[in-house]
Structure formats: structure tokens, C-alpha cells
Amino acid sequence: MRALASPRTSAKPDGGTRAGRGTRRRAWQYTGVPAWIYVVAALGALFILLPLTGMVAQVNWGQFWPLVTSESSVAALGLSLKTAAASTALCIVFGVPLALLLARAQFAGQRILRALILLPLVVPPVVGGLALLYTFGRSGLIGRTLELAGISIAFSTTAVVMAQTFVALPFLVLSLEGSLRTAGQKYEAVAATLGARPGTVLRRVTLPLVLPGLISGAVLSFARSLGEFGATLTFAGSLQGVTRTLPLEIYLQRETDPDAAVALSFLLIAVAVVVVAVTYRAPRSPLRTLLSGPVAERSDAA
């Protein structure tokens, strides 16, 4: 705060006596934030933390282990991890090319494409589920043809993965497109002038450069898939071990056994926190040293 005020005054001729040139330079890096920002930020953090604390306080710890290791809980957790991993893989497969097109290529309808891809972020998941149902459902646009070919998607684990991919894809695309834009095309251009083909540039320069963004995008997608509820319920249904993921199990348990619902909620949060914490930390330190400053900063921003 004080550091913020001083450079302005010290820039004036009469202020030069207090601050030397070196300190002035450091002050100009602008790392200070007004005090009130801390207050509001703390309130914001509390707003997220307090309900979590409230829920943890409700956990019946004596019964916690039996509740989360019941047959239905284990089946739901296993299914959730499996499907979220699969949909994250799909998000990477389809999301990376999409992000590259949006960030690097120029073509007609690019803005419309971006808006469309971000659509799952703004529509309620139930609407996404309905859209999938009317497309891949038995009497849907494409589902009708698939049904004739003997392929039935609804009520299968495939449907769960599709629902999760649908809602999670924008997270990866957004995150990666941001990384690509911030990274710029300097290094790519240099590689190209040295004779690298576009494929080589992508593999050897672009992707390593945006790896932190890709990883954080993938983690976000995984987390979103893990929490998916509305689209899954609408499109895939709910059957133990097949389509009933952890969020659906929590909602169902709540009907009869609130203790179990709370225990499972805690489990879901714990899994999400562990996944995010582990994957966020792992790539950072080696890459920070490997890559130049702006890239490392981006991994924080994403």
C-alpha cells in the first residue's frame, strides 16, 4: 500500500530524495493491493468455506466409515471416478484441437463456434441432458439411426460419460485457449523459420509451452465431471453400478438417510480437493524453472 503511493510522489522531482532509483523500479512492479480488497476477498473466501465447514460439522464421524464403504457408496464412487476419467480423456481429445482452432486459426464463424462451445457453461445441466436425450436418445435425431444399428446409449455408462463430457468440455477449451493466447506465437514462429513443420511445432513447442494450462483445464474438467448431476439424471438415468454416480447417490440417500448423504458429500469434496491439489502442484515447479515467467504465471491464473 505504502509502496503503491510512494512511487507516484517520488516520481516528482522533490520526492526523489527519499527513494533511490532502484527502489522506485521495484515499487513500479505493482504488487500492492488496497487493504479493502483483502477484506472483501476474505468475505468471499468465507462464503465458500463456511458452508463447507457447516457440512463437515454435520458428518457423523462414528458412522462415517460404514456409511462410505457400503455397497452402494463404493459402487457410486467407483463409477464416478471411472466416468470422470473417461470424460476428461474425451475432453482432452476434442478440447485441444478446438482450443487450437479458436486461438490460432482464423476462419469464418469462429466467434459463433466459441459461443456455441461455451454454451454448456451457461445452460442449466438439465437442459444439456434434454438436448442429449433428443439427439442420442432412442427417438432422437441421431439415436434413431443408432438404434437401428443396434446401438442404444440411454441408460448406459456411455450416456454418463457423454453427459459429463458435454458439461466439462468448455472448461478445458477455455483454459487452454487462454494459455495459447497468453503464450503468443513467438516461439512457434521461430521454430517454423528454423524449418519445423506445423506438426512438429505443435508437438515440440506449442504443447509443451501450454502444458500447465492444459493440465489445469483437464483438472477443471475432471472436477466438473465428478460433480455432474443434472445432465446425467436427465439423459442417463440412475442405476447402481451403471449410471448412478456419486452425486446421484447423494441425492437419493438424502431421501432416507441424511447421515449417509452428508458422509458421501464429504467424500466427494475430499476426492475433488485431493485431485485438484495433487495435479495442480505436480507440474508447477519443474515447469516454472523450465519455462519463462509469463507461462508460469498463467498456470496460476487458470
Add this chain to the structure above:
Amino acid sequence: MRLFTKAAAAALLVLGLAACAPATDTSPGAASTPASPAPAELSGTLNVFAAASLKGTFTELATQYEQANPKVKVSLSFDGSSTLVTQIKEGAPADVFASADKANMKKLSDAGLVQGTPADFASNVLTLVVPPGNPANIKSFADAAKAGVKLVICAPQVPCGAASQSDAKAAGLTLAPVSEELNVTSVLGKVTSGEADAGLVYVTDAKTAGAKVTAIPLGLDKPTVNLYPIAAVNTSKVPDLAQGFMDLVTGAEGQKVLSDAGFGKP
């Protein structure tokens, strides 16, 4: 805050009315008072929490209640019975609670929140529904339990699912559903969208869905009957309004609306 303002406004209104009551005594307005024997005119807002399956009927009854008592505003909240019980227990402002089963009403009375004894006001039974065209050619309950039929039912944890299980037991069938939905509306949705070959829903749901489904009676001698109880919540600030609404629901007019919608007698 808004609630307080509303309450204050209502109180002022009542005071104002009381003040000019002698003057309007002989006006024609007094003579045209509705037939319902209301000793003092009811006013205020009544919050009714009702099971999702009561949406159509209770919306109609609320309108009737407001018409009979022009100073009363009925605010309706529909959801799964257990969701509503949780909300009331956590302090949601409910004056009347209408449950789709006795178990959830019991949860509320166990929590010490029910005024008096709940009254059963309707009943409901399950029926099989199939989408138009009946793709799996289902003619009976037994057909729906066959392998390869995409049958959708409620999960055993929710009232309609519990009823589905006991009906299957009564028919000597083992159901192999492709999905156990979290509420009866989802089951109906899976059938109306043509995704499922058959579903088990309440007869009232089948009636609401109209031509979008074809109902096939289960044909059981002793079907599982779900009883719908209604009770006032004892934290209510408007117990007279709550009582008035419950009288309407259990009275002749309410029973007619309910039976028109397919509900059975309690």
C-alpha cells in the same frame, strides 16, 4: 424484512377494517359474504408445502381459497415430500404440509413440528405406463418385467419406489429396471420421451400426461395404496388460515378436485 413489512401492512389493513366495520354493517357487501361460515374475515399469507404430485390439484384449490377469502394470499411450494420435510425442519416458513406418504409426515411429527393429528385426504395407486405406440408391445404388468424390456421405476428409497417394490411382490414378479429414478416425474419423463418401454407411475401422473402415455392397469387384487396426509405446522403464525385451507382440502370441494384428478378416497 419484506415479510415484516407485509405483516405490518396486513395488520394495518385489519385495524382499518375493524375501525370501519360498524359503518359498513348495512352495506350490500356484508350481505354477499360467501357461504363459508367465517366468523372473522381471514387475511394474510399462507405458505403451503405440498408433494410434487399435488401440483395441479393444490394450485386449483389455492385459487379457490383465495377467491373465497380475498384478503388471503396462498403461496405454494411443490417438491418431493422428503425435500420439503428437510426444508421445514431447517426453518422454511411453512404453515401447511401435505405429504405424498405417511412416512414423511411421521418424520415431521417426530421432529415435533406438527400441530394436532395429520388427516389423510387422498390416496394414490401405481399404474404401468407405456409410450404411444407401445414399442415393446406390453399388455400386462408381467410383460414389463420380462428381460429386454426397458422398464423404469422409482428408486426404493422414495415413496413411489417403495410402492413399486411391494406391487411387484404382490404380483410375484421380480423387476429388472434399466433405471431407478429419484422421483416419479423423472420416470414419467423417461416414458413420455420414448426412452423407456414402460414405467411405473401414479395413476394421477398418467392422467396428467394425457395422450403422451398409455396407462395399463396393474390388475392387482391388493395394490399398494399411498395415503396422502395433511397437517398444520405448529410454528405457523397463521393457524386459522392453515385450518381453513385444510378444511377446504378435506371438505367436499377439495375432494371433488382431487377425485377429478384421479386421486382415490383416503
